Amino acid sequence: MESQIPQEWNKFILKDVTFVNLMMRRIYNVLIVANPYDAFMLEDDGRVEEKIFNEYMELGLRYPPTFTQVSTIAEAEEVLATTKIDLVICMPGTADNDAFTVARAIKGKFPEIHCVVLTPFSHGITRRMQDEDLSIFDYVFCWLGNTNLIMSIIKLIEDKMNLEHDIKEAGVQMILLVEDSIRFYSSILPNLYGYILQQSKNFSTEALNRHAANLRMRGRPKVVLARTYEEALGIYERYKNNCLGVISDVRFPYHSTKRSQIVGAGASSLEKDPEAGFKLLEAIRREDEFLPLIMESSESANRERAEREGFRFVDKNSKMLSVDLRHLLEEHMGFGDFIFRDPKTHAVITRIRSLKDLQDNIFKIPRDSMLYHISRNHMSRWLTARAIFPVANFLKHVTWHKLQDVDAHRQIIFDAIVQYRHMKNIGVVAVFDRGKFDKYAHFARIGDGSLGGKGRGLAFLDNVVKTHPQFNQYPGASVRIPKTVVLCTDVFDQFMEQNNLYEIALSDAPDDVILQHFLRAQLPDSYIDDFFTFFEATKSPIAIRSSSLLEDSHYQPFAGIYSTYMIPYLEDKYEMLHMLAAAIKSVYASVYYRDSKAYMTATSNVIDQEKMAVILQEVVGKSYGDHYYPNISGVLRSLNYYPIGDETAEEGIASLALGLGKYIVDGGQTLRVSPYHPAQVLQMSEME
Template identity: 60%
Template sequence: MEEQKPTEVLPKKNRLTLRDTDFMSMMQRRIFNVLIVANPYDAFMLEDDGRIDEKLFNEYVRLGLRYPPRFFRAYSREDVEKWTDKQPDLIICMPSTESNDVFDIARQIKAAYPNLPIVVLTPFSHGVNERMKNEDLSAFEYVFCWLGNADLLLSIIKLMEDKMNLEKDLSAGAQMILLVEDSVRFYSSFLPILYKFILQQSLNFASEALNNTLETLRMRGRPKIVLARNYREAWELYQKYSDNTLGVISDCRFPMTDGGKAVPDAGVQLLRAVRAVDRFVPLIMDSSEESNVKAAVSCDASFINKNSKSLDHDLRKIILHKFGFGDFIFRNSETLEPLVRIHNLKELQDNIFTLPREALLMHIQRNNVSRWLCSRALFPISEFLKKITWQSLQDVDKHRQIIYDAIVAYRRMKNQGVVAVFHRERFDHFSNFARIGDGSLGGKGRGLAFLDHLIKKHADLNSFEQLPVMIPKTVVLCTDVFDEFMEKNDLYPMALSNASDEEILDAFIKAHLPQRLEEDFKCLVDVVQGPLAIRSSSLLEDAHYQPFAGIYSTYMIPPTEDTGERLEMLADAIKAVYASVFYKDSKAYMTATANIIDQEKMAVIIQELVGQTHETRFYPHISGVARSINYYPVEDQKAEDGIVNMALGLGKYIVDGGENLRVDPYLPKKIMQLSEMEIALRETQTRFLALDLAQTKLNFKTDDGFNLLNLSVRQADKDGVLKWLCSTFDPYDQVIRDGYYEGRNRKIISFSGILQYNVLPLPQVLQKILEYGAKEMMRPVEIEFACTVNDDKTGEFYLLQIRPMVDNKMMLDEDLDAVNDEDLVLRSESAIGHGIMSDLHDIVYVKTDGYNASMNPEIADEMEKINDSMLQEGKGYILVGPGRWGSSDPWLGIPVKWPAISGARVIVECGLTNYRIDPSQGTHFFQNLTSLGVAYFTINPYKDDGLFDKEWLDSLPAHNETKHIRHIRLESPLVAKIDGMKKKGIVTKPAAEEYAF
């Protein structure tokens, strides 16, 4: 049935919040070691020729249980003393007809270890039973009757574990099934039936968990079975745990107190007392006397005949029907014919608005919805719905909506912070993060999972009602899918060859993904109907010490009405990301980082693209990169407050070095780029990137931005998105006014509505996420995000990626200001990095005599060749050049990609008298700089900001020289020293006699 998506009753600001169940805290006390005290023959009979361990182990495995116990045997007092020193968790005593030794031993153990549970397991024989009547059994928890069934041992162990964990587990939400029975013969038969049924049902509902770990934990929430053997014990248990009672199963004849005589109608009295407290709790009366059927009816209880040959079947059937186990069946109120069968929570959510009114009314009136949920360990939602009774709200349609809203709230809570296994039948609008495959999530995938965990752990990130924090809907193809794809298509020979990037991409596109993925992808695109981002997530990408930021490809694909066409685009995008592992730039980077290309493995993130549609364009209102350390603090800014780079449109614009706004989240109203009108007009964003929705037949290229639109900010103005994002330049008064003003006047992307007037609490959210990210990762972090902004002053804040900023830990105690300029090649007062580099023999610098920015593309080509030769030699070097290294605009600097300068250990942006470009801060490869320990200097010698002794370098013979670049190699090394705290850096000259080779 197609999923129903009605509007929630509660507005966002009043959205229902449920408290999650702490399954981890349940079943903390376990029985691991069991000591059997019996004579050799009885022990042998119990073990069935030594196979009791095997039988119990197999039963544990079949029922999905963990930690099967180990059994030890003791035949004499000496054996018992040896084993009790090892503190067993449970002792099972098997008496014989000839000797009192077992009972005497048990009493001695109880005296020495009063908290150690001991039970009697006696063969079903007249002789033993007669002896038992005269024994003092006060040292024993229970007496059981052995009928040769290994299931009884499982029941004994689980009954004792339930008793040990009862109070704590019920306080966490678990339910109790109260069994009232004084007959050893009958409860020894009942318990194996009950436990086998309950454990099998628990195994079934646990399979709905999001992954294997949660499946195992959820089984801890199964109902606990509690055995009472008289009225007083049973009533005290019920009174104490009535709110957690799933049902009561009671004999009719049993004592009222310990040691008392059996009372014929004790069970009737008990069930009537329970019914007086709870009109709808399921009750079962079991009796060997058919005359008690009427008594059961008077208590509104089901009846089971103990003497029935189908006792096992009858008990299971009634529990399944009455206690809320199994499927939720909605029947015709008159004929009782099944109308709808609900198998799981998602089906209840999907069908709640179409369920037959009369059938639903009956279940609401009897609280059956809550009970069904409770039996499946869905305690938060069950507890919430249990309080909303028919007496308090007599409106079926409102109950439908409340049930729907509660399920939505529960699924949101459970999906957050969890990497679920992708299941087609479960993945829907409320799924959050799932994986396909059993391999690694890769670097970005791990980062996303960590961010999701962070959001769940720190609830105050969502304390701002108008700006919820989340991650986009995400599915990760794990690395094992990549391995399978590469091997089955025999792609390694081509991938590792010297073929061009285009040839490699073509070979990958023609290859085939595993066929089984097609159905998964159909489900995915049916749920996520907007644009998708297909991102790389390699094993090495965003690792703590060698992140491969920006090396591999990210593709974006538009939605289409033709599902087949969309699936083809998705498959091709995945294959194109795989291909990017083996592009020339990637191989060069692998060489520079001393990694081996064929050991790299790629996971792929398939993610809902954040943004809004405007005709044939799709983009977010805000994209950004937030860093927890600000290496360029100005005025009142503090380095530890961090820095945020924000822009309109897709975040690739920032990564590629486009103009963006640099904001201190603690001082959002003080922005240097907006401090003067000339600076604001020159240094704020004039263009932005958007996904082209009109391109639906994609011919994938090595350039992952091939289907992106580079648009003027005027287009965003036409799209009507700048209301809270801009200031307006008034050319007549020559001023910039905060806010949006109609007309063709230039709009300055200042985000003034948000930063200056608090339309959205974005700075506060950024403060929190940087604080928590750095705290949880225990190192400085870099976080990518995107944000949508609505006209009603609400929005959504999406976290896209988190990476560590790895610090160089080399100690530097020297005062760099004390070093004489005569001894220096370089000095910078604005340096990124920290530590000492003493193995640099090479310095590469751009010739500046007659320099013109039009030469920058040609310089980039020359630089790539020099870098390749340095990589082949395994040598690092110092790189000096004018303007911004890595700029996507060749007029602002030399447009190299990171692989073209990946051998550089110190990179210097040097302003010239006739070429004054504000520093880029290494935007495009910022993470690579910090993780690889690359220092980044900014100097402007023309205004006495730093030093560059170019004359000294010009006086030395060149090791290599091109039209625009000069390469000097020295016999003894230059030494670079960077004080990251003071943001100062120097490069010292070697002694005079040690200059050139």
């Protein structure tokens, strides 16, 4: 199978995306200019700030904006002079306080501030707006008393502010919404954003810890609103490589000469073309044969033509509009689970919920279903919607036109996922998750406490390896730390308290009495399945190592004070579990042995400050008969006190020996090699 994969795709390197650089520009302060009645409705009936805050928290979003409400232009100018306002929302008011007049006055003095008009819907307003030049406002929205609209306005403007940067930085996707009806886009945007934000919360579970999950949500698709044919086509042409799909109305302004109004919200006053939507989607289809295109129209007669031309159709008059739209987004734009279907009957073959799910099932999918999905670029689109950009961008170029071999595609997809998961794991201390920890997982923690000194050191080395990919440029030699799971210090605290061990531990009892008490104590049963998952992923002997808070500290090294144990890999997992539990409890007990207490006193530390994390780590080596041997071990020293020939002291020295390294630490006769002069080994007169 390997030989069928072209060389260019056989060896590939995925570049990671840092979500921390996305969505950098935000709306923090919003000024609402409304008459006292509208302001009261928003504040008390709508409780806008509270609702927006709750909405943000529910969706896992950070930075909810703060709102200031005023009733007159004078009050507005006073606030704008003293506070940094990012967005002004004007609501139509009384004759002397008209929204359009207010907005114009504010824009005149503060032209760079985003300004939106929120208007109730009535014939008077509609007539009034036909004569208005709306291009000075960012958008005009129809206020139906739904506070979700305010969140959508904020998100729409934030998306517009960050679109250019985020697409260049990470390949974030956009959904293009083409609609000139203020009434309609005011009701569809809250639905669209509600769904996208909920999805981004769901896919953030691909992250390895809670902080990464929060950042990951910044990679969600952006929504861009266009109100004329020219504006829509211009946006599509500019960002077509990052377009997730298009939702378009049928009747809207087309080829208007009033260019000044195209950029603004004045589309409602331009001449409308009843064919504009078809012209737009046909032009886009010529560029991209598989891009999901959804047409929405209140003229049901358009359905037949839309479906004949291969567009999806949503009826604006339908009571089920928002549900229909969500189903289409899920089915065609890569949201929700990935559904493998039978190409003939469209029956569901299997649902894929996560990246690991796809990795586990990619070789089990029937051939014709696989062909159906890869030839339509569905896999890449699904990964993009989930913000897994490195894999999605790579697979986007491995098209069916270029490689017509289903099994080669399977292998490429599998390899890309494995490489991506490996890349994401290195240098990150993941929260241990039974559903994700497998042979490709790397470094995880159980608990929320500290990793301890040794654990921190290993995590740092792991990060060093991640930031220096050149370490792994040589075939057959990979630089990595062994598979590791750390039981954090809060697990130790919980164990000590639940088993009432402090009294015996802090007493002057002999070491073996303390050890017996600890061995009789109980570790929480909730970790049993975690340990079984670790055994399955590692399939090698396991070292159980101490990692106390004071260990590896800069000025008082506690190396060698606490115990380390090893257990063999056995077919009987319950026997392994029994040995592992005993080893963990024995490491915990060693904190309170006589030597440890004496060392504590000598270094002026207090014993009850000491907390113990435990590292479970695979032992790297090979089996010979019924024994398992580590290949080689060594100690690196940054200064070489006995340089020979052209070696310098600063180049350091490595002491190497077969076995576990105890021989080296105990001062045995080792092979000394300067890493900068590997051919110059004094102990061996000849290289052989």
